[in-house]
Amino acid sequence: MALVNRWYRILEILVAQPNTSLEAMRKELGISMKTLLTSIEQLNDVLDEAVQIRQKTNRLYLEVYDYARLETILAGSLRKESDFNSSNKRASYLIKRLIQAVSPLLIDDLAEEIGVSRTTINKDLKHIKSLAKDYQIRLSGRPNRGLEMIGTELQLRLFYLHHVYSYFETDILTKEMYRFLKDLCRDYKIPRKTQELLIKVIAITVDRVQQKKLLTAPISYYVNELAESEMIEQLIYHVELTYQISLSQYEQDFLSFPFNIQYLDKLAYRPIERQEVENLYGKMIKQVKDTLLVDFDEKQLFFEMQTHFKFLLNRLIFHVQANDIFHGEIQNKYPLAFEMARVSSEELAAHFGYSLGLSEISYLALYFELVLHGNEGASYRQKHQIAVVCTTGRGTANMIKRQLRRVLGNEIEITQYSEEDFNPKLNDHYFAIFTTIPLKLEHLNSPVIQITHLFDDQWLREEWQRVSHYHRKNLKTITLKFSRLAKADSYKEYLMAMISELEQSALVDADFRRRILERERQQSTIFGNDVAFPHTINQLSTKTVLMLGILEEAYQTDKESLEFIFLLAIPSEIESQTEAELLDLYDDIFQIAGDKELKTALRQVKNQAEFVIFTKEKGVL
Known part of the structure; x- marks a missing residue:
């Protein structure tokens, strides 16, 4: 870089x-x-x-x-402010010359213009070829004829927009145009970033139209919900009048795109339904469901995210990504939703030839999280019964109650006990028991939390999360199995060894092996981060069966490394209780995949008993 x-x-x-x-x-x-x-x-x-x-x-x-x-x-x-000692500025200049050229350019002439050697130019051109791939543009060159840049007019404009204007000022906009834009952006409260993009888009549109380099077809999947707005009409009129040009609807759509890549409060968007957008959404969701075998209400999801989805597609079309929101933390907080978003992003990247960044994937993950767990709020609003048991005085006990209520909110009802009043046989029905005497209560069925860092809000929230996790995991709808896997020659051999163990334990149906192999032929289930996640339907059991296989020796190929195989057998008919726990299980698997410390601890597990201990101590699976 x-x-x-x-x-x-x-x-x-x-x-x-x-x-x-x-x-x-x-x-x-x-x-x-x-x-x-x-x-x-x-x-x-x-x-x-x-x-x-x-x-x-x-x-x-x-x-x-x-x-x-x-x-x-x-x-x-x-x-x-940089000069041609900067390789990026040289590359920008070369892109500028190649896109603006009316005939092929010779490498020696370009080297002379910049004042560098032919070898340096060839290195810069290699870099340009790499950048151009994202725009489906190729650099064509033949001896004695020269170089030319070949691509659609839309992609050439976008390449110029994103890789030239950052290094070179534009002199196309007149003082009158700058004044008009200043007033327009003030009246409609247009953000500074959008203003800067708009100036570049106007400049390149005017330049290309004046050169008779025109857009001649509609922009696929682009949704312009401002096409008939008063603001866009003012803008188009002023550009046409100032430069004495006529803008087709395709050119107007291009000129409007800076306002259509994020929602701006003061603009009058008119919702437009596009069948091709819905079809693309359907393909994306099918890929998610086929890859992860997770079920959700896709119609509800589209209802919730359709506005965001349109803007997301617009950003992909015009190579503009949101990179200032939800950066980094969503992947850890919502592992399954993030994985669903990542699979979605791969489908979109394959379609547009342009990958989504982390912020875009994270933003998308929030919508998946909403549809996966959006209804859980109702259960959380039910009052959880909490017991506080301590040997200290009433004043201290009241302080504990106030702190619990302050941090945990109104979702709890607290009953206070002294050490003498608490009867383990009669009072073992609480969602959680907070106490200063944990050893005396160690054999209870209710989760017991020793009060050690009561006034550390983060600690208290983590303990509460752990208790909530315990209750979800105590539903008993998952069968856990474990195996250490001896060295094998292929991923398929590891899978066959694990499936054989499940078949010997009568945990999967006779056709389970075929379904796993069929899924593997369609798409590899090695997900990266040393983790594989093969999964399919199981006709034999009403419980979910999870088998973890840890390789005694990491399996390496040219493209990937593998140490952990999470083999999942999912009941063909899933009740709501099983479905809720299955979603938690998915979350745990993808949490482990992204957590180095958990994987380090998991490597030390040697047998089934240690695996069960691991799940309880770490609060996963």
């Missing part, structure tokens, strides 16, 4: 998360800690005191005293 681009990535991450750990930043950039610290020091030297990155212990903080200055920097001022 070139230095200037690294600076911008650091700033973008800190704008999204102003308080970020050094390690998280290092992993995000894929560089060494020394390189990161040097880059931050260099960036601070370039920035003035209005914007600075501070380090306290192992965390980075973005301090901003002049937001106008920060916005100018984010708009590309540092890139524009």
Whole structure:
């Protein structure tokens, strides 16, 4: 990653998360800690005191005293100030020349223009070819004829938009146009970021139309819900009048896209139903269900997310991604929903040839989480019966009750006992028992929480989550099995060994083996992070069967590594209780897949008894 681009990535991450750990930043950039610290020091030297990155212990903080200055920097001022010693600026210049050229360009001529060697130009062109893949553009060159860039007009414009304007100013917009845009954006309260994108889009539209490089077809999957709005009509009229050009509906749609990639409060969107959008949504959901075998109300999901989905598709079409929301934490908090979003993103990436970033996947995951667990709020609103048992005085007991109610809210009803009053035989029916005397209550069926860090809110919430998790896991609808797997020559051999154990235990039907292999032929169930998740329907049992296989020796191929196989046999008919626990089970599997500490602990498990202990101690599976 070139230095200037690294600076911008650091700033973008800190704008999204102003308080970020050094390690998280290092992993995000894929560089060494020394390189990161040097880059931050260099960036601070370039920035003035209005914007600075501070380090306290192992965390980075973005301090901003002049937001106008920060916005100018984010708009590309540092890139524009760079020279041709920057490989990215050279690449930007070459893209500019190739897209604007009316005939092929010779490498020697380009090298002379920039003042670098032919070898350097060839390296830059290799980089450009890599960038162009995201836009389905190819760089074509023949000896004695020269280079030319080949792609659709839409993709050429987008390539220019995202890889040229950051480094070179535009002189197409007149002072009158700038004044008009300033008034328009003030009247409709258009965000600064959208304004900057709009200026670039107007400039490239005018330039290409004047060159007779026109859009000649509708933009697939694009939903322009502002086509008939007063604001867009004003904008189109002013552009046509100022530059004496005529904009077709296709050009108007392109010019409008900066307003159609996120919802802006002051704009009059008119909802449009597009069958191709619904069809694409259907393909995406089918892929999720086929891959994960999880069931949910897809109509309800579409109802909840259709506006977001339209804007998401628009962002994919125009290569603009949301990167300032929900960064990083959703994957840990909602593992199953995140995995569903990740599978969805792969389907969309295959369709558009452009991958979704972490923030986009995380945002999508929230909608899946909503449809998976949206109805659980009703059960949580039921009052949970809590007991407080302690040897201290009434004042301390009241303090404990107040703290519990303050942190846990109104979903609890608290009964207070002294040590002498509490009868284990009569009072063993509580959702949780908070106590200062846990050893005397260790044989109860009710979950017991020893009061050690009562005024640590985070500790209390974690303990409450653990208790809630215990109650969900105590539904007894899952059979757990465990096996250490001796070295084999293929993933299929490991699977066959595990299935044989399940067949010998009479836990799966005779056709289970065939269904697993059929799914594997359709799509590999090795999910990455050293984890495989083969799963299919089981006709034999009404319980879910989960078998964990830990490989004695990691299985390696050119593309992947494997240590843990979670083999899941799912009942063909699932009751609501079983379904709820199955969703929790999915969450746990994907939580383990993304948690190095849990996988380290799991590697130490040797047998079925230790596996059961692991599940109880770690609160998973």
